[in-house]
Amino acid sequence: MKKFLRFLTALAALLFLPLLAAEAGAAEVTALRTAARTDGNPPFVRIVLDLSASVKAVASLDKSGDTLTVTLKDTEAASSAAKTYSVDAQNVDDVTLKNDDGDARLTVDMKHETAMSDIKVFALKANGNLPQRLVVDIPSVSSGSSSSDAKSPSSGGVKGSSSAPASDKKILKGKVICIDPGHGGSDVGAIGTLKGKSIYEKDITLSIAGPLRDMLRDAGAKVVMTRSTDKDVARAYAGDAEELQARCDVANKAKADIFVSIHIDSFSNASVDGTTAYYYPKTGRDLLLARALHQSMMTNMAIPDRGVRSNDLYVNMHTDMPACLMEMGFISNTHRLSMLTSSWGPKRIAETMYQGIVEYFKQID
Amino acid sequence: MKKSLILAACLLAAAVLPGCGELPAEPAVSTVPAAAETVPADREATLVVYLPDDDGMHVSPRSLKVTAKEKTLKNALFQMIQLDRKSAWPILPTGLTVKDVNVKDGTAVIDLSDELKHLSGGTTAQTLFLAMFVNTATEFPNVKQVVFQMEGQPIASLGGHFDMTRPFKRDESLIRMEKK
Numbered sequence: 308m309k310k311f312l313r314f315l316t317a318l319a320a321l322l323f324l325p326l327l328a329a330e331a332g333a334a335e336v337t338a339l340r341t342a343a344r345t346d347g348n349p350p351f352v353r354i355v356l357d358l359s360a361s362v363k364a365v366a367s368l369d370k371s372g373d374t375l376t377v378t379l380k381d382t383e384a385a386s387s388a389a390k391t392y393s394v395d396a397q398n399v400d401d402v403t404l405k406n407d408d409g410d411a412r413l414t415v416d417m418k419h420e421t422a423m424s425d426i427k428v429f430a431l432k433a434n435g436n437l438p439q440r441l442v443v444d445i446p447s448v449s450s451g452s453s454s455s456d457a458k459s460p461s462s463g464g465v466k467g468s469s470s471a472p473a474s475d476k477k478i479l480k481g482k483v484i485c486i487d488p489g490h491g492g493s494d495v496g497a498i499g500t501l502k503g504k505s506i507y508e509k510d511i512t513l514s515i516a517g518p519l520r521d522m523l524r525d526a527g528a529k530v531v532m533t534r535s536t537d538k539d540v541a542r543a544y545a546g547d548a549e550e551l552q553a554r555c556d557v558a559n560k561a562k563a564d565i566f567v568s569i570h571i572d573s574f575s576n577a578s579v580d581g582t583t584a585y586y587y588p589k590t591g592r593d594l595l596l597a598r599a600l601h602q603s604m605m606t607n608m609a610i611p612d613r614g615v616r617s618n619d620l621y622v623n624m625h626t627d628m629p630a631c632l633m634e635m636g637f638i639s640n641t642h643r644l645s646m647l648t649s650s651w652g653p654k655r656i657a658e659t660m661y662q663g664i665v666e667y668f669k670q671i672d
Numbered sequence: 673m674k675k676s677l678i679l680a681a682c683l684l685a686a687a688v689l690p691g692c693g694e695l696p697a698e699p700a701v702s703t704v705p706a707a708a709e710t711v712p713a714d715r716e717a718t719l720v721v722y723l724p725d726d727d728g729m730h731v732s733p734r735s736l737k738v739t740a741k742e743k744t745l746k747n748a749l750f751q752m753i754q755l756d757r758k759s760a761w762p763i764l765p766t767g768l769t770v771k772d773v774n775v776k777d778g779t780a781v782i783d784l785s786d787e788l789k790h791l792s793g794g795t796t797a798q799t800l801f802l803a804m805f806v807n808t809a810t811e812f813p814n815v816k817q818v819v820f821q822m823e824g825q826p827i828a829s830l831g832g833h834f835d836m837t838r839p840f841k842r843d844e845s846l847i848r849m850e851k852k
Contacts, residue, residue, distance in 0.1 A: 490793075494832055497793030508793060548828030548835075570833075573794030574728045575761040585795060613729065618799060621835040632833075634795050 334360040336384040336411050337438065339404050343396035343609045350607060352399040354415065354443040358382075364441055366428045372420035377428060377443060382411040396609050397447040415445060471526035478668045480527035482565075485558035487622060488516035488532070489570035489632075492539035494550065497573035499638035501648060508638055509537060511647045512569045515635065518657035519569075523664065531561040551621040559627045565596055565667065566630035567660065568622050571638045571647065580640040581611035585632040587623035596667050597631040603663030608655065610636055610643075633660070713741035721752035722807040722847065724763055724800045730848035731803045745780060745812050746773045752808050763797045764804075765790035771823070778816035779839055780809045786823050791831050798831050803846035810842040817841050 338357040344350060356379075363380040384404050389411075392402045400416040427444040431437075471479075489512040490496030496508025513534075520530045533540050533554040541553035558566040572583065584601035586593040594615070601615045613634075623630045635656050636643040646652040717740045722731040736751055749770045756764045765787045772783040782805060791801055806818045817839035820827050827836040 490832060496832070546828060547830070547832045548837075551829055551832065570795065572796050573792055574796045575763055575792065576726055576728060579726075579728050579796075583795065613796075616799075618795075619835050619838065619840070620795065620833055621829050624835050632795070637794070637796075639794075 334358055334362045334379070334382045336379065336382060336388050336404065338385070339388050339392065339402070339413075341392055341394050341396075341399070341402055341609060343394075343607055350397055350447045352394060352397050352445045352447075354402055354413070354445070356388075356404070356413065356441045356443075357437075358439040358441060361430075361439060362441065364428065364430075366423070366426070366443075368421075368423050368426075372422070373417045375415040375417065375421075375426060375443070375445070377413040377415075377441075378407075379411040379413070379441065381409060383409075384411040394609065395605075397445075397606060399445050413443070415443065417445060421445065471522065475526045475665050478526075478665055478672065479523060482528045482668060483531065483561055483563045484523055484528050484664065485531045485533065485561060485563035485566045485626075485628075486516050486520055486523075487554050487558075487566065487568040488512035488534060489568055491534050491537055493543040494539065497571060497638045499571075499573070499644045501641065501644050506638065506644060506648060508571045508573070511571050511638070511653065513537065514653040515569050515656050515660070518654045519660050522657060522661045526661075526665075531557060531563055533557045548621065552625060554622055555625040558630075563626075563628050565664070566622065566626040566628055567596075567600070567664065568630070568632040569660075570632060570634050571636060572634040573639045574637055575639070577639050577641065580637045580643045581613035582608075582636060583613040583634045584615045585620050585623060585634070586615070586617055586630065587620060588617060589624065590627075590629050592629040592671060593623065593631065595670060596629045599667035599670065600631055600633055600660060600663035603659050603666060604633075604635075607659045607662060713739060715740045717743040719743055719748045719751060720808070720811045721748055721755065722804050723752065723755055723759065724761070724804065725848055726761060728761075728763075728796045728800060730846055731800060731807060732848045733807075745775065745809060745815065746770055748808050748811070749773065749782065749805065752804060756804070763792065763800050765792075775812075775814055778814065779819055780812075780815045780817070781819045781821060782809065783821040783824055788822050788827075788830075793831055795833055798833050799846065801830070802834070802840055803843060806840045807842055807847060 335358070336356050337359060340355045342353050344353050362382045364377055365380070366375065366377045368375055384406050389404050389406055394400065394402055398418050398421065400418055402416075403414045405412055425446045427442070429442050431440040431442055433439045488509070490507075490509035491513070492509070494509065496512070498508070499506040513536075516532065517535075520532060523530050539545060539550060540557065541550045545553070554568075582601070582604045584597040586597035588594060594617075597615045604610060605612055620632050623632055636647060638644055638647070717738055719736040719738050719742075720733050721736065723734055724731050734755065738747070753764055753768060753770070756762050757766070767785070768787040769785045770782060771785055774781045791797060805820070809815045809818050819839045820836055830836050
């Protein structure tokens with residue numbers, strides 16, 4: 308019966324899609340992109356194929372329900388686009404695009420069984436600089452397990468700012484969280500360049516900290532910021548240690564439950580990118596906090612993994628509570644810098660950090 | 673073939689060293705005649721220095737053939753800085769020099785020039801800086817830990833990230849494991 312249903316849904320896709328894009332011909336897939344999105348409920352991975360012309364597409368699931376195949380009829384995948392993309396975010400492991408006997412075939416390997424009715428496949432018309440596109444959205448959870456989804460605080464609710472899920476409020480109520488937007492004022496931090504313009508780390512860290520503060524407050528936490536504007540915490544041109552100690556003092560005086568420092572990394576090799584969670588083992592829970600924040604980044608964002616590392620970072624050592632310094636990608640990487648300076652990037656990171664913080668308190672309570 | 677390459681590298685190093693006029697002279701080369709009594713000064717020795725990988729995740733060891741009298745900590749750090757500056761993705765600031773090295777009771781005090789202030793922001797570059805210096809220094813059996821100074825003065829923090837007041841010990845986790 309179940310098999311028959313799957314057959315039906317696959318068939319439905321077959322009938323439906325050609326309506327969206329009727330014109331067949333020698334179309335080409337010029338590029339493929341993936342992005343882990345947290346702005347839906349449930350969060351989803353979006354796969355976008357850029358097309359040179361309209362195509363006919365057929366989507367089907369295999370028997371086990373964890374491999375989706377989308378065949379683009381009479382279409383050729385450009386050699387630069389035809390390859391395997393390691394996504395490893397949410398429900399998606401890999402995405403493969405290849406040429407198969409005159410058709411282009413997209414295969415999506417999912418981590419668990421997903422219903423065809425939860426997968427969205429649709430066409431987008433050319434718009435401005437954007438070409439025609441075929442979009443595939445893979446949900447992080449299938450509606451088959453929607454009851455557990457509704458309970459999960461990490462399954463959304465942070466999209467707007469109106470209200471956090473009740474379960475988050477229960478977890479975060481009364482918690483004191485110190486957020487430290489790295490650098491500021493006379494200390495610009497690392498410097499990147501985008502379209503000939505200098506971009507400062509201090510501005511990006513603040514643009515992430517703001518939405519994070521709002522989300523945490525909305526969920527009932529007491530948030531203490533080391534700075535909310537572009538300023539030095541100690542005083543302008545203070546020595547590094549004096550400035551860093553002033554940040555630790557803010558957290559220590561507030562008797563914060565956790566201290567989270569937001570930074571953007573930099574390296575001479577511009578192709579390097581990724582996120583690292585740094586901790587210093589002093590309270591017994593520093594590693595736990597770093598792991599929770601790191602895990603959230605890995606689950607909710609498409610960003611290379613540089614691990615959870617222990618070292619002697621000043622703010623991690625000199626705060627009294629569990630602390631973690633997160634490096635959120637590289638300012639020296641143009642692709643990452645575009646994301647970090649976009650209208651949505653900092654908010655996405657804030658949402659991801661929020662979920663990591665909720666997860667941490669869930670684990671220790 | 674490999675041996676001849678190493679020899680070529682060695683010759684190159686030998687040829688480059690005396691030519692670096694703008695850098696402070698290397699006293700190590702000329703001020704250890706005493707060593708000649710036990711180990712012939714021109715006998716071949718190996719220096720191991722640590723350099724960053726292209727992905728900035730780890731440092732990797734590089735062996736350099738030198739003469740026994742050139743096998744000093746100061747020379748190892750000098751060679752390490754030169755090799756980093758010549759690499760595709762140097763992380764050390766231009767003009768950075770080792771002003772002095774002093775080893776006492778297992779602690780090496782490395783005094784660096786004030787170009788250290790220009791070390792790039794970002795925890796990655798600073799982590800690599802520490803991994804390069806500390807792992808290269810602790811290759812010498814008499815060095816167990818490292819303290820940094822700049823222009824003869826103690827450093828409290830590095831680039832707004834690291835606590836520099838404590839001695840740093842060797843960190844093998846930052847060394848890339850040998851590839852099979």
